[in-house]
Amino acid sequence: MTDLHTLQAEAGGTFDPDTGRVLSYGCDEEAIAAAMNGVALTDRSHWGLLRVTGDDRLEFLHNQSTNDIRQLQPGTSCETVFVTSTARTIDLATVYATEDALLLLVSPSGCQTLPAWLDRYLFPADRVEIDDVSAHFAVFDAVGPGSRILLGRLMQESLNADADRPDAPQSVALPAATHRLLTLKSGTTVRISPGCGLELPGFTAIVPRESAWTFWECCIAVGARPLGDRAWERLRVTQGRPMPGSELTDDYNPLEAGLLRAISFDKGCYIGQETIARLKTYDGVKQKLWGVQLAAPIAPGTPILQDGKKVGIATSVVPTADGAIALAYVRTKLAAAGMQLTFGGANSDAATGELVSVPFLAFL
Template identity: 30%
Template sequence: MSVLQEFFKTEGFITHGDSAYPARFYSDAATEYDILMHGVGIRDLSDHALLKVTGKDAQDFLHRISTNDLRSLEQGVATNTIFCNEKGRIIDRVNVVKTEEAIWLFGNRNHDERLKRWLHKYIIMDDVTVQEEKNLTVIQITGPQSESFMTYKFGEGILSLSEDTFGEFEWEGKFFLIIKFDLPDFGAFYKITGQADSLKKFILDSMQNKFIYQVGLTGEDAYERLRIERGVMSREELNDNFNPHEAGLIKEVSFTKGCYIGQEVIARLDTYDKVQRSVRKVSVDGNLNGSVPVQITDENGDDAGTITSGYFVESEGKTLGIAYIRKRYLDSVEKLFIRTGGIEMPVRFRNY
């Protein structure tokens, strides 16, 4: 249990008996989904990787072992890069932020130790230190009212942030590092990093003084539905079963920077058109009952791909999903299915 999870229980935001961390829900998933669609959702990211990288070789080191060109990274600008293994498979995709103090890596859920161990494996003679920052934590602000709400809380200076930029902002004498993101079909959202006690006060004030905003804590159930609807990948899609080509993240790979871990395999896939799968949004006529990942097959029972994330929308009687589809089926009219427990459920592509 994180300091935020304990705080949510102490303050009465979690009253149910579900012990999942982070919380699957606070009130109920339907209410929280409505907040994400129309208001301001506050999401606990304290289980996500947050690593502080320091030392005179830090920037060059990260440049040499990840896919993107980080040598020109400047303060005030956030970028993404991918750490891959020797086979070109994804270890993690991270947001990279450079401040005067350090370079910060924001990764996926429960990847702190794994990512730190992987980075340490390649530190030999470099002046580089990688550490978890236990005194800091992160929340995410999501929803169509987010920019207006953030301006209300932090002042007009927030409006100076454009996509993939960050700054330090003050609220009630406390300072926070705030990054703004803007994804297609998802919209703008913010990651706020600060001392745990400061973030607790910010959350409590936001919940007690909502002003004109529809503000609420949003658990993982509501967020999963939103991200899957919009096709936003998470650790279920960004892991060592897949490579950046398949994940559609080739814009975060530099083909001019020279060597990095996994570079030969990724370059060969590009040169010889060897990419076998591609990520797509899908829907399934039926309820997968949380059994993901699950294989997709064609009419003959041949492997057509894998659904990696799924969320059942009861009102529609279908499961929304994100899937890796084999290349031959991407433009095919062949019918695809999930076959489980003697039941055959049709799979259809959604607009990506």
């Protein structure tokens, strides 16, 4: 990854001294504009990648998470949520099925917590092995409508074609919930999947670490704008993607977190299934995650008060040119788009925010 970090530094990257991740390339507004109107490239190599092998791998993960893993065929993918026995959220993961394994793209904390948690449910007779392969791969997201053109350029590379070849693809959109391998002219083999972890056009690329710099250089050379952690976090909050440690904790379940996209209600028994089924059957979702438009930033953890009573809490906050955007859990019966709520009480430090729907979330 040293060569990749050299390229990122040359592009103006400022690194976090503790994590080594690129905080910013010095042009966050331009990078966000590229993600919304062109194409931006972000490095998600600090996320975890687990490899699950063995004849029982589909059945095992099917029984440990919320989505229908059994139906996955090689070349397909889905999102799924790992929850506790009481349906409290642990992590949101993307599962990629290959011929001989399941690859799980998990949050940065997931590679530390999930293997040990899953191991608790492995029996000696289970033909399942779980390996953390994060150190062997880099992960990149291309974000924005221009990602189709970028993927077309990569396809040209894989065809050993130049831009003038009439039958070379100029713009490519992969079918949803699929993934495929591309081998570029450099010899780099890349796993490409539609979706960029946000509710925006894009794709995810899983690349061997020794080839990470080659892939990055190729994407930047054909017009992708580098996007750092701060800009990605702003996109995440604006889009409404929940994350462990903020929105996905022991305090919340996946229905409250708006993760309907990753839940199957027809799959039968799994860890936490009884609680989730009961919440659905009896309309038991008492709070929901919302976006909040604020005039100024507030601190995560700031309570929402109504008539002196706590009715919600802010979980993530990012500054914007117009103030700030937050994610907050709010009592279901009190919340509606456009509603004005007070954060922090009735004193002079209180802030008013307007509830807004965010595209990543879906509820019952």
